[in-house]
Amino acid sequence: xxxxxxxxxxxxxxxxxxxxxxxxxxxxxxxxxxxxxxxxxxxxxxxxxxxxxxxxxxxxxxxxxxxxxxxxxxxxxxxxxxxxxxxxxxxxxxxxxxxxxxxxxxxxxxxxxxxxxxxxxxxxxxxxxxxxxxxxxxxxxxxxxxxxxxxxxxxxxxxxxxxxxxxxxxxxxxxxxxxxxxxxxxxxxxxxxxxxxxxxxxxxxxxxxxxxxxxxx
Ligand SMILES: Nc1ncnc2c1ncn2[C@@H]1O[C@H](COP(=O)(O)OP(=O)(O)OP(=O)(O)O)[C@@H](O)[C@H]1O
Ligand SMILES: O=C(O)c1ccc[n+]([C@@H]2O[C@H](COP(=O)([O-])O)[C@@H](O)[C@H]2O)c1
Numbered sequence: 001x002x003x004x005x006x007x008x009x010x011x012x013x014x015x016x017x018x019x020x021x022x023x024x025x026x027x028x029x030x031x032x033x034x035x036x037x038x039x040x041x042x043x044x045x046x047x048x049x050x051x052x053x054x055x056x057x058x059x060x061x062x063x064x065x066x067x068x069x070x071x072x073x074x075x076x077x078x079x080x081x082x083x084x085x086x087x088x089x090x091x092x093x094x095x096x097x098x099x100x101x102x103x104x105x106x107x108x109x110x111x112x113x114x115x116x117x118x119x120x121x122x123x124x125x126x127x128x129x130x131x132x133x134x135x136x137x138x139x140x141x142x143x144x145x146x147x148x149x150x151x152x153x154x155x156x157x158x159x160x161x162x163x164x165x166x167x168x169x170x171x172x173x174x175x176x177x178x179x180x181x182x183x184x185x186x187x188x189x190x191x192x193x194x195x196x197x198x199x200x201x202x203x204x205x206x207x208x209x210x211x212x213x214x215x216x217x
Contacts, residue, residue, distance in 0.1 A: 010051060010089055013115040020118040023052035023148070024110070026094070026103060028060045028185065029074045031210060032081045033202040035125070035152070035183040037088075042178040043123045043148045044087055052123070053091040054078050057101040061136060069215060071095040080205035104137035107144035120145040126155035133167040142171040149175050153182040192216035 012020045025040040032054070040052045056074045068074075075095050082088035093109070094101045103122065110120055122145040124132070129149040132138060141147075151157050157175060164171050188198050193216050198207055210216060 009091070009093065009110070009113060010053075012050065013118040016115070016117055018117060020114075021047065021049045021121060022110070022114070022118055023047070023049040023121045023123050024055055024106070024145070025052050025123045026055045026057060026106070028063065028068060029054070029056045029078050030069045030185050031074070031077045031188060031202060031206055031215070032056075033183045033185060033188055033206075034200075035181045037081060037203075038181055039125060039150045039152075039178055040088065040123055041085075043121070043150060043176060046176045047121055047146075047148060047174060049087075049121060052088050053093070054082050054088055055091045055094050055106070058095040058097055059100050061100050061102055073209075073213060073215060077206045077209050080209055081203045083205070100136075102136040104135070104140040104144070107141060111144050121148055122146070123148045123150070125150050125152040126157045126160050127152055129157070129160040129173070130155060130163060132171070133163060133169060138167070139169055142169045147171055147173045149173050150178045151176070151180065153180045189216045 012022060023040065023044055025036065027036055029036065043049065044052050056071060056078050058071050060068060075090065075092060078090040082090050094106055107120060124147060126149060135141060149157065149160060161175065164173055183201050188201055191198050192210060
């Protein structure tokens with residue numbers, strides 16, 4: 001087997017006088033959809049991020065019982081969906097790592113890679129924030145990145161906020177209100193399996209990839 005290509009991360013932090021702000025949009029992305037893209041774009045704008053890394057999870061934590069599409073397919077769709085936006089970069093950082101994907105490990109590795117003038121911002125929807133106190137090594141996550149928590153239809157951002165505050169872990173969370181898109185990967189997979197249209201839920205390029213590769217049938 002050929003050796004894996006080294007993980008490539010964008011160069012940042014070159015000017016030590018400047019503060020760089022790097023967003024990380026993590027997800028299973030099975031498949032990536034417009035809910036993810038609008039969340040990342042509005043987080044980029046609201047927090048003045050220089051770049052957003054779209055990072056499909058290699059082996060998503062807490063999904064051992066679920067069938068998840070191969071990491072290469074999820075990554076390929078993420079590349080297609082983000083290709084036209086110069087501020088978005090699809091990243092292999094998590095899919096090239098073995099074992100269960102934990103956000104704390106990812107943030108630690110990014111922190112070790114980048115100099116201190118690069119600040120890390122982990123972007124999530126309200127559903128993820130609701131659970132974050134249960135994530136692996138949540139204390140470390142709190143120390144490594146600012147969280148950007150976006151509203152999501154069907155999830156109570158205030159409840160998420162209360163749960164985070166009650167945890168006693170000193171997360172730095174910025175809440176942002178974004179246009180409500182009640183789109184989920186689960187619904188897209190379901191619609192494809194039923195032969196229904198998924199147009200305008202995700203990009204044409206992703207829809208083409210799903211069709212061409214027979215995903216979600
Ligand atoms: N429609 C949406 N609006 C806001 N945030 C979203 C939306 N969909 C997903 N997110 C956020 O994007 C991140 C990655 O989500 P994920 O890849 O699990 O998508 P999903 O649609 O929730 O998938 P699934 O239905 O398979 O659980 C999470 O932080 C999630 O909260
Ligand atoms: O580190 C953890 O324990 C952990 C548990 C659940 C989810 N996450 C991360 O949260 C992001 C959204 O996950 P998901 O399952 O909603 O697609 C993604 O980057 C996951 O790796 C991380």
